[in-house]
Amino acid sequence: MTTIRQFRSGRAAILLLLAAAVTGPLAACYTLVQHPRVESLNYRRPEGKSCTGCHTSRAINDYLHPEKLASDPPPWDSLTHPWWISPDSTGGDG
Amino acid sequence: MSSRGAACILIVVALASIGPGAMRTARGQAADRAIEFEDLGFTRPGEPGVRSSALCAFAASATDATALVLNTAGLARVKRVHGGVALAYDGSRVDVDYGNGATGDDQGALRLAFAGVAFPIPVLRGSLVPAVSVHRAFTSDLAIDYARDNAADGRSETFEMEQRGATYAYSLGVGTDLSSALSAGVSVFGLDGSIDTQRQYDWQPLVTDPAEHTFVLEDIASDVSGYGAQVGMQLFLHERASVGIRFNTPTVINVRSVGVHEETRQVDNDVGSFVREETDVSTEYIIPYRVDGAIAVPVRSLLVTAQVSYVNWGEAAIDGRRILTQETDPVLDTVVGFGGGVEWSPARLPLRLRAGFEHAPAPLRYLQTDRIDNDRLDRVQVESGRTRIAAGAGLLLRSRIVVDAAWVLTSGSRESNILRDQYRASLVSVQGTYWF
Numbered sequence: 001m002t003t004i005r006q007f008r009s010g011r012a013a014i015l016l017l018l019a020a021a022v023t024g025p026l027a028a029c030y031t032l033v034q035h036p037r038v039e040s041l042n043y044r045r046p047e048g049k050s051c052t053g054c055h056t057s058r059a060i061n062d063y064l065h066p067e068k069l070a071s072d073p074p075p076w077d078s079l080t081h082p083w084w085i086s087p088d089s090t091g092g093d094g
Numbered sequence: 095m096s097s098r099g100a101a102c103i104l105i106v107v108a109l110a111s112i113g114p115g116a117m118r119t120a121r122g123q124a125a126d127r128a129i130e131f132e133d134l135g136f137t138r139p140g141e142p143g144v145r146s147s148a149l150c151a152f153a154a155s156a157t158d159a160t161a162l163v164l165n166t167a168g169l170a171r172v173k174r175v176h177g178g179v180a181l182a183y184d185g186s187r188v189d190v191d192y193g194n195g196a197t198g199d200d201q202g203a204l205r206l207a208f209a210g211v212a213f214p215i216p217v218l219r220g221s222l223v224p225a226v227s228v229h230r231a232f233t234s235d236l237a238i239d240y241a242r243d244n245a246a247d248g249r250s251e252t253f254e255m256e257q258r259g260a261t262y263a264y265s266l267g268v269g270t271d272l273s274s275a276l277s278a279g280v281s282v283f284g285l286d287g288s289i290d291t292q293r294q295y296d297w298q299p300l301v302t303d304p305a306e307h308t309f310v311l312e313d314i315a316s317d318v319s320g321y322g323a324q325v326g327m328q329l330f331l332h333e334r335a336s337v338g339i340r341f342n343t344p345t346v347i348n349v350r351s352v353g354v355h356e357e358t359r360q361v362d363n364d365v366g367s368f369v370r371e372e373t374d375v376s377t378e379y380i381i382p383y384r385v386d387g388a389i390a391v392p393v394r395s396l397l398v399t400a401q402v403s404y405v406n407w408g409e410a411a412i413d414g415r416r417i418l419t420q421e422t423d424p425v426l427d428t429v430v431g432f433g434g435g436v437e438w439s440p441a442r443l444p445l446r447l448r449a450g451f452e453h454a455p456a457p458l459r460y461l462q463t464d465r466i467d468n469d470r471l472d473r474v475q476v477e478s479g480r481t482r483i484a485a486g487a488g489l490l491l492r493s494r495i496v497v498d499a500a501w502v503l504t505s506g507s508r509e510s511n512i513l514r515d516q517y518r519a520s521l522v523s524v525q526g527t528y529w530f
Contacts, residue, residue, distance in 0.1 A: 013325075013343065013383070020278045020325050024270040027217060072157075073395060073439050076446070078493050079529050080157070082173040084216045 124412035126469055128425040129462040131410060133257070134289065135232040136347065136381055137457050140263075141502070142208035142229035144180050144525035148486025148500040149435030150450030151401035153388035154328065154338035158527060159210040162225040162267050165340040165386070166279025167326035169223040169269025172212045178527035180498075182207035184233050186519035192242040192463075192512065199237035205230060205260055207523055220271025225281075231263035232318075234289045238465070243300065246470065251297035253465050261287025261318045261347075275330040285320035285347060295466050305362040310466075314353030314373075320346050322381075338388045344409070345381040350374075382409035395441060400434035407457035419460070419471065426457040433482070444490035452482040456506060463512040472510035480506040480517070496527040 072080045131137050143160035146152035152164040159178055161168030185202035210227025234257055241252040267281020293312040298305070322345035328338045355371045388401035407426035410417055417425045431454025438447045455477060464470035486500035502521040507514065 013341065016341065017280065017323070017325055020280045020327075023272060024222065024268060024278060024280070027222070027270060027272060074442060075444050075490060075493060076439060079176075079490075079496070080171065080173050082216065082221065083175065083214070083530070 124415045124417050125419050125425045125460075125471060126462065127412055128410075128417045128458060128460065128471075129465075129468075130377075130412070131379065131381075131407075131426065132456075132458055133234075133236055134349070134379075135234040135236075135261075136379060137407075138233070140207065140230040140232060141182065141521065141523065142180065142210075142227070144182075144207075144486065144498040144500045144523045145437075145448065145488060147502050147521065147523060148448040148450055148484045148498075149399055149437060150433035150452040150482060150484055151388050151390075151399040151435055153326070153340045153386045153401055154336050154390035155388070155397065155399045155437075156338075159212040159225050159227060160208060160229075161269065161279070161326075162210055162212070162227045162265050162281055163208070163229050163263070163283075163324075165326040165328065165338050165388075166267045166269050166281045166324055167277045167328040167338060167340075169212060169225055169267070169279050170221060170271045170277030170328070172214050172223045172225075172269075173221060174529050175211070175213050176527055176529040177211035178208065178496075178525055179206075180208040180523055180525035181205070182230070182521055182523035184235065184519065184521055186235060186517070188236065188238055189516045189518075190238060190240045191514045191516075192240060194242055196514075196516065197239050197241070198516075199239050199256075201235040201237045201258075203233075203235060203258065203260075205233070206262075208525065210265075217270065220274070220277070222268065222270040223279075224268045225266075227265045228262050229265070230260050231283075231285055232261040232287070234259040234261070234287075244297070244464070245300075247297075247464070247467070248300050249297040250300060251295060251466060253293075253295040255291070255293045255465070257289060257291040259287060259289030259291075259316070259318075261285050261289075261320075267324070269326070277328045279326045280324070282323045283321065285318060285322075285345075287318035289316040289318060289349075290314070291316065291351075291353075297466065302362075307360045309358045309360075311356045312353055314351050316349050316351040319348050322346065334393075335389060335391050338386075338390070340384075340386040342384040344383050347379040347381065348376065349379065350376045378411075378413050380409070380411040380414075382406050395439050397437040397439070398434070399437075401432065403429075403431045403433075403454070405429045405457070410457075423459075425460045425471065427459045429454055429457050431455075435484070446488040448486050448488070450482070450484045452484075453479055455479045456508060458508075461508065461510045461513060461515065463510065470512075472512045474508045474510050476509040478505075478507045480504055494529050496525075496529070498525040498527070499523070 141147045142163045156164035156168035157171040183204045187198050187200050189196040189198035208229040212225040214221040214223045236257040238255040243250050263283040265281050265283040269279030271277045291314040296309040298307050323343045326340045330336045353373045357369045360366045384405045386403045390399040406428045408424040410426050433452030435450025460471040460473050463472045482504045484502040488498045500523050504519040507516040
């Protein structure tokens with residue numbers, strides 16, 4: 001009984017590891033291959049394209065404010081501001 | 095190397111680290127050696143994060159390179175390249191009392207606690223953050239000193255042990271945003287360390303006919319190696335609450351000990367003996383998997399966080415054998431600990447103040463009451479558990495340099511029918527981090 005329980009918990013852990021290890025690199029690869037370079041965009045809309053065509057406004061807003069929890073008040077928020085987004089960038093429409 | 099190739103390597107190493115701990119269930123005679131988990135420091139993992147040391151909770155609030163060790167998913171919240179180094183002074187004292195007064199010695203050393211860097215890369219869902227680090231995984235400093243009459247073995251004995259050493263973990267991992275509310279991370283680590291142990295003891299029969307006195311000196315140098323892996327997740331339930339879960343796979347630790355055993359026996363009629371033996375022993379320890387779950391809630395200028403940790407020490411093993419008494423009672427048992435802390439960030443001041451509290455029972459349910467023969471386990475009757483209180487501060491300089499400091503005091507006592515031991519430890523750590 002103990003062996004079966006351990007086997008199941010081991011299998012669950014393996015599946016969890018597999019999911020995490022596969023999804024992370026895939027998300028990164030998709031962006032690097034399919035998406036315009038994020039650094040060059042800096043959230044200015046590319047000609048003839050709109051970020052909102054693919055992303056919801058909520059997602060764009062979340063991305064522009066990745067600290068999410070608002071747990072980093074000034075002046076600590078400077079450490080959580082993404083280096084690839086200009087401090088004066090307001091974003092919003094992708 | 096492509097990211098898919100790197101992912102394959104991560105998976106293979108992670109699976110290899112799960113196998114031994116999950117599959118080995120045989121019972122054996124390892125019970126008397128259970129104390130080694132505690133003596134070698136395997137029951138007291140290192141504290142790589144100075145901020146998390148003061149908060150006593152980390153799974154939901156680690157947001158810098160230390161997240162590689164504390165919760166890999168927290169790496170996803172790193173948005174700027176940075177590197178940090180932390181030093182820590184560990185001081186500890188174990189007092190042992192066999193009913194004739196407590197004795198013990200102070201131990202302490204200043205060592206590297208953490209050094210690491212993180213490199214955030216923008217991706218579709220936020221960031222992908224690889225990181226590398228080295229941190230002190232275990233500290234093996236220990237001093238034990240006692241004298242007593244051992245009625246069971248019919249002798250009067252003294253025992254002294256001094257041990258110094260540390261084991262470092264070299265970690266490589268990555269965290270990424272999977273969605274606007276969910277991030278995950280995975281890491282692997284290898285262990286490398288050394289431990290020097292000196293044991294000196296002597297005994298005389300309580301009935302002296304003829305008078306005998308035996309002296310033993312053991313000088314042992316140990317090399318430590320091992321490996322393990324971690325998976326982490328952070329979920330933003332709400333803009334005012336996030337949860338973090340960390341899963342550490344079982345850790346496999348190999349200790350190769352090369353030593354000298356010298357035994358001198360004196361007899362009052364001048365007939366004595368001297369024996370010198372060289373020893374070379376390899377032992378495999380399995381530290382069970384560990385799960386930590388935490389919540390972090392910002393309330394105005396405060397960040398409140400709480401954490402629960404779970405380790406089923408009953409799954410610990412030595413050389414593939416679980417540690418059970420002959421009555422199949424586990425010598426080490428499940429530990430559920432809880433802790434939490436508060437961090438205050440005063441408005442417009444580059445200063446943060448924090449404090450925390452943590453409590454967990456010690457894993458050992460039996461004490462090894464004969465350290466010379468290593469053959470007498472006695473069940474713990476009264477235990478206070480291990481309690482930590484901590485305080486710390488962080489200072490931001492020139493918007494790029496963060497200096498954190500923490501002070502932690504840990505204490506606890508246990509009592510069996512034969513002995514009582516009391517553990518006290520203090521930790522002072524300082525970390526400097528540069529944000530590019």
